[in-house]
Amino acid sequence: MQSIKRPISVIVFVGLLLLTSNFAICQNYTSRISIVGNSIDNKTYTVGEVQSILKGKINNWKNGNRVLIVLRFNEDRKSEYLAREIYNKSINGVKKYWLGLVFQGRTDAPIFAADNEEVLRLLKKRKGAIGVLVDYKNTPPPELTVKISKSRQ
Amino acid sequence: MLTNSNSIDMKIIYIVLFIIIFCTPPLFSQNNYQVSGFGHIEHEFEYFEADEEMEIGWALGEQSLFVSGGIGKKFSYLGEFAINYTINEHDHTSGFATSVRRARIKYNYFGNHSVIIGQMHTPVNYWNDVYYHARIFFPTTDRPLSFAYLLPVHSLGIRAQGQNLGKLNFGYDIQTGNSLEGDELNPAFIGAVHIKPTDGMRIGASFYYNHITDNSKVHHMHEEAHLASSDYEGALDYHLICFSFARFEKPLEILNEFSTTLTRTDSLGMAQSYSNYLYLGYNIKDRFTPYVNCDFIQSGNNDLRNGPFNQIKYGVGYKHEFSPALNLKLQVERYTSFNKTNNPAPNYYEFTMQFSYAIY
Numbered sequence: 001m002q003s004i005k006r007p008i009s010v011i012v013f014v015g016l017l018l019l020t021s022n023f024a025i026c027q028n029y030t031s032r033i034s035i036v037g038n039s040i041d042n043k044t045y046t047v048g049e050v051q052s053i054l055k056g057k058i059n060n061w062k063n064g065n066r067v068l069i070v071l072r073f074n075e076d077r078k079s080e081y082l083a084r085e086i087y088n089k090s091i092n093g094v095k096k097y098w099l100g101l102v103f104q105g106r107t108d109a110p111i112f113a114a115d116n117e118e119v120l121r122l123l124k125k126r127k128g129a130i131g132v133l134v135d136y137k138n139t140p141p142p143e144l145t146v147k148i149s150k151s152r153q
Numbered sequence: 154m155l156t157n158s159n160s161i162d163m164k165i166i167y168i169v170l171f172i173i174i175f176c177t178p179p180l181f182s183q184n185n186y187q188v189s190g191f192g193h194i195e196h197e198f199e200y201f202e203a204d205e206e207m208e209i210g211w212a213l214g215e216q217s218l219f220v221s222g223g224i225g226k227k228f229s230y231l232g233e234f235a236i237n238y239t240i241n242e243h244d245h246t247s248g249f250a251t252s253v254r255r256a257r258i259k260y261n262y263f264g265n266h267s268v269i270i271g272q273m274h275t276p277v278n279y280w281n282d283v284y285y286h287a288r289i290f291f292p293t294t295d296r297p298l299s300f301a302y303l304l305p306v307h308s309l310g311i312r313a314q315g316q317n318l319g320k321l322n323f324g325y326d327i328q329t330g331n332s333l334e335g336d337e338l339n340p341a342f343i344g345a346v347h348i349k350p351t352d353g354m355r356i357g358a359s360f361y362y363n364h365i366t367d368n369s370k371v372h373h374m375h376e377e378a379h380l381a382s383s384d385y386e387g388a389l390d391y392h393l394i395c396f397s398f399a400r401f402e403k404p405l406e407i408l409n410e411f412s413t414t415l416t417r418t419d420s421l422g423m424a425q426s427y428s429n430y431l432y433l434g435y436n437i438k439d440r441f442t443p444y445v446n447c448d449f450i451q452s453g454n455n456d457l458r459n460g461p462f463n464q465i466k467y468g469v470g471y472k473h474e475f476s477p478a479l480n481l482k483l484q485v486e487r488y489t490s491f492n493k494t495n496n497p498a499p500n501y502y503e504f505t506m507q508f509s510y511a512i513y
Binding site: 057058059062066090092095097100104105 | 219221229231257263290474
């Protein structure tokens with residue numbers, strides 16, 4: 001009995017460690033935010049990489065497609081959450097950020113979609129598009145799903 | 154400068170521009186190209202101490218149309234077209250003038266590396282590379298003093314650009330283009346580098362060189378630029394070195410723009426001029442920003458590019474952001490000089506109320 005208990009406790013400990021450690025792979029950016037992409041380089045990105053992409057720091061994917069950012073973004077509480085979690089800004093702060101960046105000619109303007117369905121509809125049409133869904137009730141199509149790894153930030 | 158006969162043409166241009174803005178897709182829309190507009194309106198009050206005179210009035214600032222869009226996977230276009238109300242102090246005529254501020258094609262050949270061809274802003278400092286002519290982005294109501302005397306604002310030429318490279322978000326710009334006198338035989342060269350160690354912070358430096366054969370001509374500087382007091386029409390070598398430090402997106406906002414020029418002539422040798430602009434603001438809830446600013450410029454007696462000149466201005470202001478597309482700035486500044494022997498600028502006070510806006 002003693003010999004069985006020990007392996008079980010080790011397995012439980014290792015499992016807990018994996019769940020709570022930085023090696024865990026998580027499907028979503030946060031519990032409320034999902035990332036989707038069409039013909040982008042990878043299916044898995046770290047939080048830091050996704051933030052960098054969504055802040056307009058990458059112009060082209062390695063596969064040659066142009067980076068196009070599609071955000072579910074308007075004046076509601078969900079957009080407030082997106083603005084805080086991804087950009088660490090207010091809604092107005094995000095608008096100001098993009099207005100300045102586009103005016104400098106450093107990156108293409110993102111598309112602000114009214115809801116999650118519009119994000120997915122636009123994403124399916126455009127290769128190289130990366131989108132952000134907030135509180136999406138359904139599961140995004142597997143071919144568009146981007147997993148977030150929290151291992152290397 | 155426009156005459157009365159051109160005013161009808163200007164009205165037509167205005168109508169066309171507004172139709173373009175309101176009938177085309179806005180920024181952040183679903184089309185492959187975007188059209189937006191920027192502009193400002195201001196009210197100024199100036200009091201000149203020596204003459205005990207004051208000047209007061211409203212001014213229609215620059216109205217700009219901004220167009221950008223992708224051309225296939227690798228190419229993009231950006232254009233900025235402005236209409237300005239100007240007053241010619243020589244013949245006392247006034248009118249609207251149109252100009253192309255930027256018109257450039259960008260070829261994104263690999264990753265974040267691009268080649269840009271066309272009319273663009275020189276990347277000499279943070280202000281000129283980030284704010285351009287849009288007052289809505291300016292931290293204060295007007296540009297640093299160096300823009301009036303030292304800096305080449307525009308350039309027509311070719312540029313290699315890299316941005317957001319590595320962990321420090323390193324960026325470079327290497328450019329050659331038309332000279333400060335519009336002489337194609339003596340092109341100007343610019344090299345600029347910057348890093349962005351954290352979001353909202355940018356530290357940069359640049360070097361600019363141009364051999365000027367006729368110093369009386371002023372090209373590629375902004376519309377109010379002039380030579381401070383120089384009548385020199387000969388040749389000179391013009392070197393400009395700039396350092397910028399910018400910190401925004403945090404409550405304490407800082408912008409420091411340092412510029413120094415080294416001009417060399419056969420007769421008087423090497424001369425040096427300096428300018429430094431400092432802005433300190435405190436942003437509260439993305440809406441309210443009280444600030445202070447201090448700006449000075451000094452050019453030496455042997456500086457044949459500008460002639461001897463010195464001026465300092467300092468002030469306080471407040472920026473109120475109604476939205477990302479509309480803000481109001483209120484600013485009081487004291488203009489004076491700090492060296493009474495070196496062609497000092499006049500003493501006066503200036504109060505400015507400026508509304509700046511964007512349509513997108």
